[in-house]
Amino acid sequence: MSVMEEFEGYAGRALRFLKENNVKVWDKIALTIDDAEIKGLLLPAPRGTDNVIFVKLTNGYNVAFLVDKIRKIKVLGTEKVSYKIPEKIVTQQIEHPNVVIVAAGGTIASRVEYATGAVKPAFSAYELANAIPEIFSIAHIKPIELFNIFSEDMRPAYWIEMARKVADEINGGADGIVITHGTDTMQYSASALAFMLEKLSVPVIFTGAQRSSDRPASDAAVNVIHATLFAANGSVAESLVCMHASLDDTSTLIHRGVRVRKMHSSRRDAFRTIGDKPIAIIRQGEIMYIKKQFMKRGTYDKSETYADAVFEEKTALIYVYPYMDPDIIEILIDKGYRGLIIAGTGLGHVPNRILPTIQRAIEEDIIVAMCTQCIWGPVKLDVYERGRVLKRMGVIPADGMLPEVAYVKLGWLLGHEFDKSTTIRLFTKNLKYEIVTSEPLDAFFHNV
Amino acid sequence: MSVMEEFEGYAGRALRFLKENNVKVWDKIALTIDDAEIKGLLLPAPRGTDNVIFVKLTNGYNVAFLVDKIRKIKVLGTEKVSYKIPEKIVTQQIEHPNVVIVAAGGTIASRVEYATGAVKPAFSAYELANAIPEIFSIAHIKPIELFNIFSEDMRPAYWIEMARKVADEINGGADGIVITHGTDTMQYSASALAFMLEKLSVPVIFTGAQRSSDRPASDAAVNVIHATLFAANGSVAESLVCMHASLDDTSTLIHRGVRVRKMHSSRRDAFRTIGDKPIAIIRQGEIMYIKKQFMKRGTYDKSETYADAVFEEKTALIYVYPYMDPDIIEILIDKGYRGLIIAGTGLGHVPNRILPTIQRAIEEDIIVAMCTQCIWGPVKLDVYERGRVLKRMGVIPADGMLPEVAYVKLGWLLGHEFDKSTTIRLFTKNLKYEIVTSEPLDAFFHNV
Numbered sequence: 099m100s101v102m103e104e105f106e107g108y109a110g111r112a113l114r115f116l117k118e119n120n121v122k123v124w125d126k127i128a129l130t131i132d133d134a135e136i137k138g139l140l141l142p143a144p145r146g147t148d149n150v151i152f153v154k155l156t157n158g159y160n161v162a163f164l165v166d167k168i169r170k171i172k173v174l175g176t177e178k179v180s181y182k183i184p185e186k187i188v189t190q191q192i193e194h195p196n197v198v199i200v201a202a203g204g205t206i207a208s209r210v211e212y213a214t215g216a217v218k219p220a221f222s223a224y225e226l227a228n229a230i231p232e233i234f235s236i237a238h239i240k241p242i243e244l245f246n247i248f249s250e251d252m253r254p255a256y257w258i259e260m261a262r263k264v265a266d267e268i269n270g271g272a273d274g275i276v277i278t279h280g281t282d283t284m285q286y287s288a289s290a291l292a293f294m295l296e297k298l299s300v301p302v303i304f305t306g307a308q309r310s311s312d313r314p315a316s317d318a319a320v321n322v323i324h325a326t327l328f329a330a331n332g333s334v335a336e337s338l339v340c341m342h343a344s345l346d347d348t349s350t351l352i353h354r355g356v357r358v359r360k361m362h363s364s365r366r367d368a369f370r371t372i373g374d375k376p377i378a379i380i381r382q383g384e385i386m387y388i389k390k391q392f393m394k395r396g397t398y399d400k401s402e403t404y405a406d407a408v409f410e411e412k413t414a415l416i417y418v419y420p421y422m423d424p425d426i427i428e429i430l431i432d433k434g435y436r437g438l439i440i441a442g443t444g445l446g447h448v449p450n451r452i453l454p455t456i457q458r459a460i461e462e463d464i465i466v467a468m469c470t471q472c473i474w475g476p477v478k479l480d481v482y483e484r485g486r487v488l489k490r491m492g493v494i495p496a497d498g499m500l501p502e503v504a505y506v507k508l509g510w511l512l513g514h515e516f517d518k519s520t521t522i523r524l525f526t527k528n529l530k531y532e533i534v535t536s537e538p539l540d541a542f543f544h545n546v
Numbered sequence: 547m548s549v550m551e552e553f554e555g556y557a558g559r560a561l562r563f564l565k566e567n568n569v570k571v572w573d574k575i576a577l578t579i580d581d582a583e584i585k586g587l588l589l590p591a592p593r594g595t596d597n598v599i600f601v602k603l604t605n606g607y608n609v610a611f612l613v614d615k616i617r618k619i620k621v622l623g624t625e626k627v628s629y630k631i632p633e634k635i636v637t638q639q640i641e642h643p644n645v646v647i648v649a650a651g652g653t654i655a656s657r658v659e660y661a662t663g664a665v666k667p668a669f670s671a672y673e674l675a676n677a678i679p680e681i682f683s684i685a686h687i688k689p690i691e692l693f694n695i696f697s698e699d700m701r702p703a704y705w706i707e708m709a710r711k712v713a714d715e716i717n718g719g720a721d722g723i724v725i726t727h728g729t730d731t732m733q734y735s736a737s738a739l740a741f742m743l744e745k746l747s748v749p750v751i752f753t754g755a756q757r758s759s760d761r762p763a764s765d766a767a768v769n770v771i772h773a774t775l776f777a778a779n780g781s782v783a784e785s786l787v788c789m790h791a792s793l794d795d796t797s798t799l800i801h802r803g804v805r806v807r808k809m810h811s812s813r814r815d816a817f818r819t820i821g822d823k824p825i826a827i828i829r830q831g832e833i834m835y836i837k838k839q840f841m842k843r844g845t846y847d848k849s850e851t852y853a854d855a856v857f858e859e860k861t862a863l864i865y866v867y868p869y870m871d872p873d874i875i876e877i878l879i880d881k882g883y884r885g886l887i888i889a890g891t892g893l894g895h896v897p898n899r900i901l902p903t904i905q906r907a908i909e910e911d912i913i914v915a916m917c918t919q920c921i922w923g924p925v926k927l928d929v930y931e932r933g934r935v936l937k938r939m940g941v942i943p944a945d946g947m948l949p950e951v952a953y954v955k956l957g958w959l960l961g962h963e964f965d966k967s968t969t970i971r972l973f974t975k976n977l978k979y980e981i982v983t984s985e986p987l988d989a990f991f992h993n994v
Contacts, residue, residue: 283891365922368923429876450698
């Protein structure tokens with residue numbers, strides 16, 4: 099650990115206190131306040147914490163102690179300190195809307211492994227639900243444990259399983275679904291479910307956390323509460339993402355799954371709608387709709403919702419860069435790939451070095467579609483010479499679609515074994531609001 | 547052409563006028579105003595143009611005509627209308643600072659091919675300079691033609707040529723360099739020159755255009771004027787980018803080449819500094835510095851500047867995605883690649899499916915470094931289990947570096963044939979302000 103990490107987040111008086119007493123983050127400690135001795139683990143703190151320290155007590159709770167009140171503090175050495183989130187007994191209200199919380203892993207369901215300081219997925223759906231008792235005043239909660247993995251290991255087979263589970267729960271009467279999921283690939287899973295769930299009748303909302311649920315300043319509670327609120331009461335029957343709107347802990351955004359991207363590796367407000375406005379903002383428990391056009395709850399009956407869950411794993415997503423090696427794509431052609439999303443430069447361009455390879459891919463009947471690695475803005479293959487060459491070859495402009503979404507959409511379509519012209523027709527058609535045709539002028543580098 | 551493109555940008559009265567007279571964009575036309583007949587080409591207009599039409603006259607000028615003043619308009623059919631930007635005779639001021647304008651292709655040096663409407667690189671450096679006569683009142687201009695290509699075809703060999711040419715011109719007395727360049731890969735070239743130019747003594751400023759110089763509402767003029775201004779008078783001896791600050795045509799940002807990214811495929815203000823503030827903003831000819839820390843002009847003598855221009859082309863940049871095929875990387879290992887930048891998810895993670903491949907790459911002595919595809923935010927391989935596994939394998943966290951910049955930096959370092967530990971030490975060292983160690987809180991999704 100670096101010096102900064104040893105005292106993560108502490109500043110001023112708190113930092114001096116820790117240094118003087120030679121206590122570091124994750125140390126097992128005993129501290130004396132008044133006449134009581136309290137044991138626990140020193141937790142990292144939110145940046146700039148200057149007059150309290152955070153301690154995880156043996157009962158699982160995180161408590162802040164004023165440095166000035168601590169009479170004595172010592173490191174306990176190798177003494178074992180364990181904890182468990184208490185499993186509260188909760189009274190469920192039968193008249194509340196039915197919300198199913200599907201736990202699919204990720205930071206939100208993780209705890210810190212105190213031996214190493216590493217974060218591992220560990221919480222059960224029940225633990226998670228009980229850790230945030232506010233949700234029981236919003237909905238009748240049914241927690242389900244589906245996966246216990248980090249989201250970087252998500253894969254098409256799991257999307258299929260998730261889509262089927264969600265459809266089952268909706269058919270079984272759920273008024274809304276919350277999926278707790280790792281943030282790394284949440285945008286891919288939310289897109290997959292957008293395409294895989296047909297005649298969706300209730301909201302399906304992914305949520306997660308950028309800091310694990312057992313750390314102070316975790317963003318998990320607000321995200322889960324707001325996701326539950328929208329699942330129970332929201333009007334939008336789409337695949338959505340609910341994450342922090344800003345750095346403060348009071349508001350969240352409801353993003354369309356097919357328009358959202360994780361734009362920051364660590365901030366709580368990392369998730370941003372790209373090229374459009376978010377669906378809604380939730381402030382202090384109140385939902386304010388920003389978008390007017392969406393699939394409305396109740397357009398279909400719950401019994402009509404079904405999972406059209408297929409995926410062609412021989413689909414790839416390739417970002418180009420200057421002078422990139424054509425063999426990166428050649429190998430995929432050799433392996434019998436059937437779909438290729440290229441994140442080109444600018445309006446949808448690629449280096450001349452890979453033109454013959456793209457030509458070959460198209461000759462081998464691979465569907466090749468072009469997005470932009472700029473993230474924002476259209477794909478236009480009519481403006482520049484290179485675009486025209488690509489279009490003549492048969493490259494399809496995935497205009498208005500994010501690269502990650504185009505990848506999921508193409509894999510899903512290819513899984514259907516439609517004929518080629520049908521696949522292309524559906525790929526370029528706006529199926530689930532994934533295509534932005536006219537970007538609002540104030541939607542660049544801006545959300546709300 | 548779609549209907550929208552046939553009348554691109556026109557609205558209201560102007561649109562009705564064009565439709566009534568059956569005149570479309572790119573048509574060769576003759577119009578009568580008072581008693582004069584004027585010939586030219588109908589140009590596309592900035593969005594929402596509602597009372598004028600833009601015509602490119604045979605003398606090369608673009609002129610706006612009030613619709614109400616036009617007595618008659620007709621399409622000339624197949625009659626040939628050609629034009630040429632006039633090569634004005636300009637008096638150079640010997641006492642002005644010496645600015646060399648290096649033309650390296652791109653939209654800024656493009657003209658629309660009127661037969662097809664496609665944009666092709668065509669303007670010479672002299673034509674470009676003469677098209678923007680304002681620059682001669684700022685500096686003594688020496689235009690040089692280096693490349694006439696679109697920037698998607700830029701490659702390491704050209705970066706090397708560019709770096710050498712720039713060093714030569716500085717040694718020869720240039721007080722600043724402006725490089726006109728395509729916007730698609732400008733960020734790569736600006737990074738390459740940041741690393742390749744040692745003991746840089748004057749500003750080196752890339753600029754370009756999102757709309758070609760011979761179109762109305764081109765952003766070229768302001769960008770070139772401000773780039774020339776900063777090259778002549780700016781205090782920052784680094785590799786920089788000067789592009790529009792906003793949609794209006796009055797202000798530009800000076801970005802650090804190693805911190806900038808093209809974030810929109812078509813907007814004039816597409817270039818944004820990521821994870822930091824831009825170096826400066828230029829408003830109506832006035833430079834206002836935002837950053838305080840930079841390499842100052844004159845720290846070195848012009849004679850000291852030199853090109854340390856090498857590059858290992860067996861370096862790759864790979865964005866991961868869920869369940870990505872390991873063979874995309876295996877093929878590079880087989881081909882003897884020496885450096886690999888991975889744009890991982892979140893804090894720097896990859897799917898478990900490619901872990902054995904990364905292990906193999908490291909065993910084969912390839913330098914593997916991790917960035918984040920979130921674009922913003924740190925890479926931390928200490929927080930999560932997957933990160934720790936990667937770090938134990940020997941993956942280097944490229945913390946604080948943009949993926950594109952890390953690719954250029956690693957290729958440049960590998961070109962030196964240092965021993966491995968030196969390469970890694972220099973890769974993780976902040977050489978040209980490419981590493982952001984502490985992102986300003988207000989630098990996410992925001993520039994100025």
